[in-house]
Amino acid sequence: MAETDFKYLPVNPADVEHVIQFMSMVYPVSQELMNELHAHAICLRLESGEHLLRQGGLCHYMYFIREGALLAYSEHKKKKITTYISVENEFVSSLSGLYAQQPSLEAIVAVEPSLLVGVHTDKLLEWYQRFFDLNFIVRKVYEAYYRDAQERAHLVRIGNATERYRYFLKSKPGLIERLPLELIASFLDMKPETLARIRKQQAVMPRDAAHAAIVAHVEQCFRQEKTFKRKSIKIGSLAEQLGIPAYKLSQAINAHCGLSFKDFLNQFRINYLKQQLAEPDNLQNFTIESLALQAGFTSRSGFYSAFRKVEGISPKEYIALHALETQLI
Incomplete structure (x- = not known):
């Protein structure tokens, strides 16, 4: 089946908003680009075992996986070689055949019932000329893909x-x-x-090794995508983004860190805030409350309570102590 054989469905605006929110975690998305995405996005549903693209076919779309899982494979000497696996909240396309410039070296097939949101590559090429934010976001997506591919290739070889x-x-x-x-x-x-x-x-x-791996994955997401800054973040939405059942995520944080998700999140926010406070210019240009809001806290009282719980002192006492230590150095 070729891409052109699909019957694309009207896209749900909420699904496009989800894609925009995901992109915004990498770089702020301009209102004009948001409007273009709503105007030109398409929707596609695949059943398990249904091909999105055949090896040797031309790829005309970049897709975002809203639900489900897909894998890419190449056939060589009658052997199927899986090249990557992508799940919800990841982008998927044929890099070798992207923009329909040459036949794809790999096939892409759904391994679960999947819902995709896509944009035609002609539109992408047009938008690259107009939107810096899209260029930056796509570059980061490609960087992550190639980093993972390089790490996997290294492990497979040695x-x-x-x-x-x-x-x-x-x-x-x-x-x-x-x-x-x-x-x-x-x-x-x-x-x-x-x-x-x-x-x-x-x-x-030991079960804690599995818990440690999940926590490390969360921390990597926090560091790279600054997810902890989202004021509306809940364990369910984070678990969905990471492709981990929410109960497993909660269990891992509790077992490995001895913290609830809320305390774990606030601890990460406070550590980030302390890094900001270490920069002399920040307190000259911002109040500690405004820095706390940037770190993801939603209120002054909630921030002060969380800070005291983590550090044992108030934010103002911490700043005064830090200033004194700086003078003594």
Whole structure:
């Protein structure tokens, strides 16, 4: 099936808003670009096993996965080689065949019922000429893709099967229970029976190692995408973004950090705020309350209460103490 054979559906404005919110975590999206996305986005539903693109086909769209999971594979000497797996809140397209300039080196197929929001690549090329924000966001998406691809290629070449399995658990939390083992085995360049054996062996590893991997994934998201700054963030929305069941995310934070999600989030915000306070110019140009709002707190009282709970002193006492320490250095 070619892309042109699909019957695209009217897009739900709420799904486009979701894509915009995700993009805004990378870089602020201009109102003009928002309007263009609402005007030109399309929607596509795929059943499990249905191809988005065949190997050798031309790719005319960049897609955002609203729901579900897709994988890309190439066929070589009658063997299917999985090249990547993408799930909700990730972009997917054929990099080799993007912009329909040459045949795709890989096929893309849904491995779960999936809902995609897409934009035609002709529009993307037009928007690149007009919108810096889109250029920046797409560059960051490509950087993340190539970074992951390079890390995986490195592990496949020199890492053993167990190291590749642990890499998958860390980089794709929650997917080992969600996707068929034969697909994951192909992605990790091992036989399904090898993966099954390693998975059984690793099941006896301390549970905290799995919790630590999830927490590390959350912290990476916070650092790279500044997700903690979103005032409306809830554990459910964060879990959806990361592709982790909310109960597992809550369990990991509680077990590994000894904190509720709210306290974990506030601790991260306060650590970020302390970094801002270490910059001399910040307190000259901003009040501590305005810096707290930038860090994601929604009220002065909530910020002061959280700060005292984490640091044991008030924000003003912390600033005074920090100023004194600076004078003594």
